[in-house]
Amino acid sequence: MKRIRPPSRQTLAALEFLAQSPDQWRYGLEIAKATGLKSGSLYPLLKRCDERNLVESQWLEPSEQGRPPRHAYRITPQGQTELKLGRSRAAAQSAPHPLKEKPA
Amino acid sequence: MSGLNRVTRTLLRLADWIAGPLQSEWTAAMAAETDAAGAQGIGWAIGCVGAAFTMRVRADWLRILLLALLPVGASLTEHILFFPAALAHRADWIGVWAIVALPVIPTLAMIFFAGWSSARGSFPFVLALYLLFMLEAFPLFVFFVLTGSDVPISAFFQPDATHWLLPAYFGIALSLSVYLATLTAGFAFGRRRRT
DSSP states (O other): OOOOOOOOHHHHHHHHHHHTSTTSOEEHHHHHHHHOOOHHHHHHHHHHHHHTTSEEEEEEOOSSTTSOOEEEEEEOHHHHHHHHHHHHHHHHHHSOOTTTSOOO | OTTOOHHHHHHHHHHHHHHOGGGHHHHHHHHHHHHHHGGGHHHHHHHHHHHHHHHHHHHHHHHHHHHHHHHHHHHHHHHHHHHHHHHHHHTTSSOHHHHHHHHHHHHHHHHHHHHHHTOSSSOOHHHHHHHHIIIIIHHHHHHHHHHOOOOOGGGGGSTTOEETTEEHHHHHHHHHHHHHHHHHHHHHHHHHHHO
16 A cells, blocks of 8 residues: 655645646746745756645647647645645644643 | 757756656747847756756666666676685586676676666666676776775786676677677567667
């Protein structure tokens, strides 16, 4: 059975950006600019998200003539669910632990 | 891709080669985005080489590990079996050609398997170079490190020196050719099985 890890902080950042406008297709450069990710981390992350059906991708025709078509990405409903889960996990981790609190 | 300069194109070709044919959609996506990146294209393309490496290792790690270890295994097998074979020959238990056959046959089997495992896309030149290095140059390096020998390397090529019972130059050329031919045969056989 393949182990499915929860999405990393970088994956959540990319999903967060895509979730801001879930119907809009976004390019790799836009995601990189918004999240601060470099291409070396962005593409393996997008590929993993695509394989896990968290994002969908398609080739879009360029706006300028003579330019190649560009790969664009959009968050899926499953990606939005995963993002909500990720947010609640992050909130739970940042909340103070009752047993670790120092007595007043 | 008219906006790309020569360095960027070379980096993208390298990324495409590293990623392999199964990731071609992703390398095409990276190339298109590099084109759109304009002045920052080189930085983006360098990252694409790293991304291609990560994607390839994630998708193919078991085969990459196997292909990295097989030449090491072949070299170890050849040299570990050579010494018992030579001792057995000295005790007159086996004939002179058995000294060659005993270590070389399992080694060739491993090389054939390496060729068979790499039979995707084009001929594996990097694997071939790595294999020849591990079988011919690496043992010399180990010999010098382990023994701390000050024998000059030219001693291995003197007129009375032998390699696999043959004159040194001829023996080395023959063994390199046999290794390369075995790798090629394994590659061709694997390719035919997969198509």
